[in-house]
Amino acid sequence: MNTVSTTKCILVAGFPDAGKSTMLAALYGIATDSNPNRPIRLVKYDGDSGYIQTLLDAWQRLNPVPRNTGATEQHPISLRLAADRVGEFELSLVDIAGELFRQLVIGSHVPQELLPKLDDVESIALVVHPMNLIPHELIENWEGFVASLEAKENASGGAKKLTPDPKKWIPDFMPSDVSAIVMLHSLLTKPFARRKIRLVVMISAWELVVQQPPITPAAWLADRMPLLSQMIHNNEDKIIADVFGVSAQGGDYNTQREELAAKSSRAETCFAVTASGDRVHFCEPLICLLVE
Numbered sequence: 001m002n003t004v005s006t007t008k009c010i011l012v013a014g015f016p017d018a019g020k021s022t023m024l025a026a027l028y029g030i031a032t033d034s035n036p037n038r039p040i041r042l043v044k045y046d047g048d049s050g051y052i053q054t055l056l057d058a059w060q061r062l063n064p065v066p067r068n069t070g071a072t073e074q075h076p077i078s079l080r081l082a083a084d085r086v087g088e089f090e091l092s093l094v095d096i097a098g099e100l101f102r103q104l105v106i107g108s109h110v111p112q113e114l115l116p117k118l119d120d121v122e123s124i125a126l127v128v129h130p131m132n133l134i135p136h137e138l139i140e141n142w143e144g145f146v147a148s149l150e151a152k153e154n155a156s157g158g159a160k161k162l163t164p165d166p167k168k169w170i171p172d173f174m175p176s177d178v179s180a181i182v183m184l185h186s187l188l189t190k191p192f193a194r195r196k197i198r199l200v201v202m203i204s205a206w207e208l209v210v211q212q213p214p215i216t217p218a219a220w221l222a223d224r225m226p227l228l229s230q231m232i233h234n235n236e237d238k239i240i241a242d243v244f245g246v247s248a249q250g251g252d253y254n255t256q257r258e259e260l261a262a263k264s265s266r267a268e269t270c271f272a273v274t275a276s277g278d279r280v281h282f283c284e285p286l287i288c289l290l291v292e
């Protein structure tokens with residue numbers, strides 16, 4: 001039997017725009033679905049109920065979840081879930097906007113809000129978005145790269161001039177790959193005392209990673225986030241890791257809308273793909289993280 005002190009907890013981490021809110025909406029939708037065969041069930045939700053309902057409504061109606069709106073997204077959210085193979089577990093989103101994780105990396109300090117959760121959690125789901133990565137940029141592409149970041153920022157409502165002097169480096173330029181390894185390294189060093197992390201890298205929006213021949217999540221990670229991939233391989237005693245591609249939307253809302261709407265249930269459209277490319281249930285990455 002699980003007690004509060006032995007319940008396993010997964011921390012969902014990721015930088016802004018990684019796909020965390022969409023994943024939360026899909027998980028909540030699946031866990032509260034009426035399908036008796038659903039692999040996870042909601043036991044308890046702890047958090048702002050209006051917020052989760054807004055996410056769920058957007059997901060059900062095939063709309064992008066509302067963008068981060070500051071205050072609400074800073075509130076911790078916790079789902080107590082149950083799955084047959086692993087019993088009850090807690091899924092915790094301390095910082096759904098991803099800003100605190102950015103501070104952890106860029107500011108090299110652990111924000112107070114993150115401390116209580118980061119202190120005891122050993123299982124981490126790191127969400128990364130294949131289209132929202134900050135790449136390793138070559139110096140000859142630099143000005144184009146800065147312009148593309150600014151265009152993205154402006155398209156999403158910001159009007160930030162990233163730097164008036166393109167030669168000046170600012171933290172927004174840190175490659176996602178580097179950010180991810182700095183974050184993991186922070187979790188393995190002081191002030192934390194843990195010796196091991198169980199990690200699952202969840203590559204969101206996987207249906208957008210279309211390549212011929214098809215690429216597996218493991219190959220994608222080695223190719224697009226080589227430092228993270230190497231860090232995982234070089235620290236097998238400290239980081240027990242796996243990688244999955246996941247699709248919480250189930251497809252692109254513009255180009256695949258009709259196909260998605262034709263499915264009998266929304267939950268059915270979501271899926272995950274193992275490191276070697278096999279299609280599995282959307283919830284499998286989280287369950288794998290907890291299996292002994």
Ligand SMILES: Nc1nc2c(ncn2[C@@H]2O[C@H](COP(=O)(O)OP(=O)(O)O)[C@@H](O)[C@H]2O)c(=O)[nH]1
Binds near residue numbers: 019021250
């Ligand atoms: N095509 C597709 N887009 C996705 C999927 N999951 C998330 N996205 C998109 O990725 C962007 C960031 O997602 P969001 O959940 O808001 O990220 P967050 O900032 O980490 O909470 C949004 O434009 C989503 O519509 C997916 O499974 N498929």
Ligand SMILES: [Mg+2]
Binds near residue numbers: 017020021067068073
């Ligand atoms: Mg969000």
